[in-house]
Amino acid sequence: MTRVLISADMEGATGTVSPGDVEAGTPRYERFRRLLTQDVNAAVAGFADGGADEIIVNDAHCGMDNVLIEELDPRAVLIVGRHKPLGMMQGLETGVDAVAFVGYHAGAGEQGVLAHTYLSHSILGVRIDGVPVDEGRFNALVAAEAGTPVVLVTGDDLTCRDAARYAPGCRTVTVKTAISRHAAICRTPAVTSADIRREAAAALSSPPPRPTVRAAPHVVEVEVDSPHLAQRACALAGVEPAGHRTVRMEAPDAREALRRFRALTWVIGGGREGDWT
Template identity: 50%
Template sequence: MRILISADMEGATGVTWTGDVVPGTEQWQRFRRLFTGDVNACVTGLLVGGATGVVVNEAHSSQRNLLLEDLHPSAVLLTGRHKPLSMMEGIRGDVAGVVFLGYHTGAGAPGVLAHTYLENSITGVWLDGVPASEGHLNAALAAEYGVPVLLVTGDNLTCVEAASTYAPSVEFVVVKECVSRYAALCLPPAVTSERITAAARTAMASAGQVRPSPTAHRIEIEFDASHLADAAALVPTVEHLGVRRVGFDAETMTDAMKAFKVVTYVAAGAVEDVYG
């Protein structure tokens, strides 16, 4: 059975602030190792649990953060930007389960480095009327391909959100407890690695294709400034819903996520220096 790991960085062991995850900083170099350690611990558990192959999709920022030279030798790394399905590239085909590793809560919610795609310009995202994080959006996409979510790792609030919305019956590993957006009570890597490996091994009991559930979806997005909504509304099918809010409908979750990606690119391009 082939398993996909969608690996984000904000929810990795020890990460608490901007410099930890921004490429090029001294702290980023340090936390790349811890991030890779979380991934390797997960790969180990999945293989012990019966996985026959593991694909790790880089899902953070430049999507070139994990250290290939230190990656578990039984995994393969999908790295680099401009993937059609972004954080969920690799979900097609014979994938028997997906792990959301290093995930975080969504824009407007409490949690360590909480955001949805754009770090600070989006204040809320709704999927079919329900507040949605990246995990929620990605779980809906996985369901469209009949792929179950097996495991979620991140801060405690990320795991609470997943359990109450998009992944109520999966394994969870809390690697840190949120104190504020930029502070957390962090467990050391020796502890989190052991817990991630154990949870991944257990999670493999739930692996296996399920019935795909393609359906139409609606996504709404609220920005922190009116000109970002104006820019997003230039995208065909996207409509103004308010001064700072836009929305669009899509026949499938795949189309919805492709449109969401375009909207965030356009909005990000409209941000100007310190005034946003």
């Protein structure tokens, strides 16, 4: 039996280029959550074509309730809701053979459409064991420690380029080419859906080798845009200053590193100051 986990983010979905496209409650959001669902359905169809027996979709964007379940391909099940122990990687703990990142994006401090790492503000960069990471690379490390390869990544061109580095041999689909943080050359949904379905099927017919695992424990460093956020983060047990705007923490494995990092983002996000002059 082949089981596949699709982690579905939204900033890298077909057509999305501005914050209003991916923020619940804005006029454009309902339109683009439908396009996200279409990207996810293309991946589901492709993995089914490739012989997957079970496909789990984990809604991984913001409130984690964006994929339209009434329009989801019935060959998949959906994990929905935000309070999940593994966050974007929920479902991995059930034991899967392959992971796909659909709608992913570049990391904080990088070029790319809607680039960020977990927070759309405040975080300037994240490193694990000295290596810069975005959400894809971080999540791929979690998958690697479970012995599970990342077989498909979709997003803008810079996201796909980075995926080739952290998941050698994975299939990628560039749904748009970044011009700036809020502009891109976008391919149409009919074209991107066809490409995602084709590459998902191919990903199972010739999957990459089992990933190599970076030795644990791991040191996570987070750079923020204001010293007061670093000071606030150090209120968490195990978080230490590593500079005026940088904090560090150690974790015994990638899952625990992800759990602690998510807690860190909640603390940092809650300390952001409003606009003032």
